[in-house]
Every structure is written in C-alpha cells, then in structure tokens.
Amino acid sequence: MFHIYCPYCEEHREEEEFHPKGQAHIARPEDPDACSDEAWGDYLFFRDNPRGIHHEMWLHAVGCRKFFNITRHTVSYEILETYKMGEQPTVGAEHLAREEKTAREGKTDSVQVAEGGQQAVGASDAALASVKGAQA
Amino acid sequence: MSNTVHVYDARADHATVTAESPLAYSFQRSGMPAPGEASGEESRAVIGERAFLGHLILRGGAIVLDEALREVLGIGLPGRPNSLTVDADGQRSVQWLSPDEWLLIVPGDETFGLETRLRAHLGGSHVAIVDVSAGQTLIELSGEAAHEVLMKSTVYDVDPHAFTVGKGVTTLFAKTSVILRRPDESRWELIVRRSFADYVYRWLLDAGAEYGIGVVREDRHESQ
Numbered sequence A: 001m002f003h004i005y006c007p008y009c010e011e012h013r014e015e016e017e018f019h020p021k022g023q024a025h026i027a028r029p030e031d032p033d034a035c036s037d038e039a040w041g042d043y044l045f046f047r048d049n050p051r052g053i054h055h056e057m058w059l060h061a062v063g064c065r066k067f068f069n070i071t072r073h074t075v076s077y078e079i080l081e082t083y084k085m086g087e088q089p090t091v092g093a094e095h096l097a098r099e100e101k102t103a104r105e106g107k108t109d110s111v112q113v114a115e116g117g118q119q120a121v122g123a124s125d126a127a128l129a130s131v132k133g134a135q136a
Numbered sequence B: 001m002s003n004t005v006h007v008y009d010a011r012a013d014h015a016t017v018t019a020e021s022p023l024a025y026s027f028q029r030s031g032m033p034a035p036g037e038a039s040g041e042e043s044r045a046v047i048g049e050r051a052f053l054g055h056l057i058l059r060g061g062a063i064v065l066d067e068a069l070r071e072v073l074g075i076g077l078p079g080r081p082n083s084l085t086v087d088a089d090g091q092r093s094v095q096w097l098s099p100d101e102w103l104l105i106v107p108g109d110e111t112f113g114l115e116t117r118l119r120a121h122l123g124g125s126h127v128a129i130v131d132v133s134a135g136q137t138l139i140e141l142s143g144e145a146a147h148e149v150l151m152k153s154t155v156y157d158v159d160p161h162a163f164t165v166g167k168g169v170t171t172l173f174a175k176t177s178v179i180l181r182r183p184d185e186s187r188w189e190l191i192v193r194r195s196f197a198d199y200v201y202r203w204l205l206d207a208g209a210e211y212g213i214g215v216v217r218e219d220r221h222e223s224q
C-alpha cells in the first residue's frame, strides 16, 4: 500500500485515491509527418520496463484530479520523489547506481537470490547468470 | 464560433413542478429514524440534508477569481489547498478543490444572481463558472460520534485533531467519493453526487446504527 504525497494537495494520501498512468516524460515527435515509422511506433507503443528507477505519471483521481509524476523504485517499491507536471525529476538512474555501489561496497555478501530465480535488490551479474544457467 | 455564454436560472421556483431533494426518495424508502429511536439510547450522531443550496464550480486563475469574489460576495478564495472559507453568518462558503478549481456554496435563491454578478465582474477573463446545484447535495453530520462514523467510512484521517475546522478534502467514502469538510466545531459536511446520495444515506444509517444515529429534517422548506 502506497502513501503518496500529492504535490498539488500538498499532503500524503492513500493509494486508493490514485491511478497509475504509465511512463512519464514521453515526448511526442516534434513533427509527426516527418518522423520515421519506427520513431512514431516507439512513441505510441513502446515503454520502458526497468528494474530500478522508473519515472511514472499518476492521477490523483479521487482528490484534486491532477496528473503528476512519481519516481519509484520498481523492485523495492520505494517512492523516491513526487513532482508536478512540467517539472524534471531530481532523482534518476545515476542516483540508484550510486546507492547500489555504496551498498555493495559496504556489504559483500548482500547478494540474495530467492528460489524460483527472483533476485532481490543488489543481486550481482554473476548471481543473475547462475540463476539463468540453472533455469536453462 | 460564438463566445456568448448562456446563463440560465435553473431554480424551480417559478415552475409549476414541486422540487424534490435528492434524498426525498431515500427518506421514504429507507425511513428517517429519529435520533436515538433505534437504539433506545441517546443519539451520538445526527444527519440531515441541506438540500436546494446553490453549488457553483469556479475554475480559472486564483488571483482574478479571488478579486471578483471579494468584490461580489465579500469573502475570498481559501489560500491553501484542502481548505475552506466560510462567511460571517455561515451561509456561504468557498472550498479549494484543486489548484484551479473551487466550490462555492450559497443559499439556493442567491445562486442565479450571484453567478450573473460574478460574470459581469469577471468580464472576458479566462474563467469558467458552472452551476452544479442539481448534481449534488449536502449532508450534514453532527454529534459527538460523528467522526467515529466517518472513521468507519473513509480512508482519510478524520481525527478531529488532524482534520481541523476549516479543512475540506475530496476523498473516498465507502465505495464512492465525497467532498468532506468541517465548517465549524460541531458539524461535518458531506457533499455527494445526486446519484450516490441514496447510497451514502443508507451507508450512514447503517454505519451510525451503533451510535443511535438519527435524521433531522431541515425546517427550512423550499419556498414554492
């Protein structure tokens, strides 16, 4: 259950009041008539599915009814920040890389691989490879 | 394209039909228990409908709307999100709904005149005023257990210390949405959609049963 800070209502509200609306910051091609089919197809249909930091739009559906952005970690589900439409995030993928590096340096045995091949945050490439090998 | 705005007096005063409040049917079908009637004990929660008020949605820039409202009605827009401004005699209020949207509630017979005066004052400003009086109704909840009834019904924090007087929010209520506000120490106001009024009414009767909830019919009847 999320407790989400709405940047317009300026307070935390229950997740039930919100709707997720997909990836944020998708720029429409400047000149649709001139762009390639591939670029247009990417714009219309293709979305990122990152393991880690994701910038996404949410709607405060039962509240102020405004769209806004959330930067969320797709593994830990931690909400790193929320910000208004038209604003840029201050937390990005570099932030995550830095955090993970710190975590790895601080703890060498942090690799956890759950049964069934689902890896927790901090799983190394080697551990990932071993899981894939076991599944193959 | 024409920029003409058609403004109608939507009140039924001059018509030959009788106006029915959104809860008229519910009062008949689900009954109106007197406070304490069902439990035999003293009632700790009371509900009542304040029907036929004028509800206007104002949209646009805060500065231009605030100025017009102060001029025409004598009260300004609430400055903060989730807050409510009530005039001296408690009959007129403005509530923040979103960064560019406010709900203005006034006595029903003032609605048309107020809308006309606001429009005249605002001139060609980029604003919208919509009379939504027919689409929603106001249910009042009072009594010492009023907030306990609300706690059973909404995810919002309605502890009287957190939900202070002058606060107003749009949030979930049971399986529908509600505009919930606290104009003074003793009362909570629920503004519900007309089509959900019966649902909310019956929910309140059920949720309030343990507090001996009762209904008080307003004595101010619609003048016909």
Ligand SMILES: [Zn+2]
Binding pocket: A006, A007, A008, A009, A010, A060, A063, A064, A065, A066
């Ligand atoms: Zn909001």
